[in-house]
Amino acid sequence: MSKELLEIKNLKTSFRIKDDYYAAVDDVSLTLNKNEVLGIVGESGSGKSALAFSVMGLHTRAKIEGNINFKDENIANISPAKLNKLRGEDMAMIFQDPLTALNPLMPVGEQIAEAILLHKKDMSAKQRREKVVDLLNKVGIPRPEHTYDQFPHELSGGMRQRIIIATAIANQPELLIADEPTTALDVTIQAQILDLIRDLKEDMNAGIILITHDLGVVAEMADRVAVMYAGQIVEIADVETLFDNPKHPYTRSLLNSMPSEDESQDKLHVIQGIVPSLQNLPRKGCRFSARIPWIDESAHEENPELHEVAPGHFVRCTCHNHFYFPDESKEEQVNGVS
């Protein structure tokens, strides 16, 4: 078996709007090694979740092209039966909103037990319950025996997220996808949940894909980072390189728009414009060009590709060589517009 746990090759996930297909994930290739945390960052609508859902096979009405090699087997477009064997067992997912991701009519313990029941059919009900109580303990639920029979509405957001994490790790998956696991939680709980994921990572020996738009979370958790914009990966590098030496204008803009206390900034940097919608996405040229209009057209490639600028550091398009932030007066104009 190769070193890579997951290898995505030229993945294209398209959704049908009226009569045409529009790619939300457009030609994405990346790899994830065992025991590695890969962060995927980008604005809302950049295709992060669509990518995660493609790997898990959770899209019901999407066209998926390309390869998703998981443990040396292409799992793109495999049969539901085969997929159901993998899901919950070898790969699992932590969801964004713990308030809606649990069935309101089922005791939370049963919901975790379901994940075990579906994959370990020979386990008795009693063993299953013990295992669930174990898991609840592991994710830091104070009274596991009691919580087992509670319903989601009786638990706080942080507790529910722990339940979801317990469900995801129930069968010790090799691949764990965390789709914005802390977005819906308040800051103190966020830190606890991140600590928990980090602790679990240590003893699970799994590859983790961490999807987030919070660069702070990425800096803390990830080994490598992929930056996505409009369905494409625009930059991918290990975490130190990305934060110390960001190349792509989008990455630099993202980092620049993070609030920091040491610089006496009056205003936060705002990236002009919005991520274009699926139907209005320019399919040719540099997709970010519309949001950095002060950069000359000639700086962009006609068909931007990923270039390896340093070992393991890839950047799409050549425009990063010519990129600069507009000066103060220009920026004010920009802010005025957006």
Add this chain to the structure above:
Amino acid sequence: MWKFIVRRLFITLPQVLLLSVLIFLMAQMMPGDALSGLIDPNIDPAAIEKQRETLGLNNPWYIQYTDWITGALQGDLGQSFRYKMPVTELVEQRLINTFWLSVATLIITYIIAIPLGITSGRYNDSWADQLITGYTYIGFATPLFIFALVMLWVFGYQLGWFPTSGSVAPGLTPGSFDYVLSKIQHLLLPAISMALITTVNTVQYLRSEIIDTKQKDFIITARAKGASESRVYNRHILRNSLLPIAAFFGFEITGLIGGTVFVENIFGYPGMGDLFIQSILLRDYSVVTTVVLLFGIASILGALISDIILSLVDPRIRIK
């Protein structure tokens, strides 16, 4: 949970009390009384007045109400002047008839609604869904009294599959097997007619609930656990979608009351709805009051049953 049910029962009592007061006051407002229309006009008005006094008809309303409600609680709901018999006796058999008609209608309603709703919701926008939705639109648009007439004409008169009136064939011993069979045969056509029309609400409701639940996040969670499509539907979607249907059950009972009024008249089925119309037409007030009171109590009970069912199936409502 028992706490919840007991509390809910306590709310029901004042509801029934209020209902009885309202019905009594409305009956009082109706023109005339037992001594205005039926009496020989040659009798001395003073004697009539004296009779009124002794019967308590000149008392203030609350005393009359107390008299009435005390009687009602003891099973004395007055006399029907048309049938010349106590209302209680008159109502009893008809209440049983209507009860069985309603039960049959409810059963048929759900037998139709649940499979159709599930098919329509699960495979929404397929041809099957379009067919079912088409049927519900026709059902919404068809008045029950016209549909019932057509059913009666086709299956009762033309095809002769079902009897066209009454609740049982004459000359059968009550309690015998033939008697029960004849009862069922008599209530089947009215029940089917009513169910085919009233079920469309439930079909539509179930359909939209399933489509709604299908897109919930916890369904994705279930899929991510590796649950098969059938498990996702049976364990997660269906239960969550049937919940509002259970809540709807009480309203279904209220709807049935309206339905029986039409259907019993058209099919000549001797039940409460039939009695209701007849006694209104004949100004048989003591009967009208009783029937309205019973209809009202049925509605209140319907709401009570809904709440209890809901508390049994939805953990979020249970009060600890």
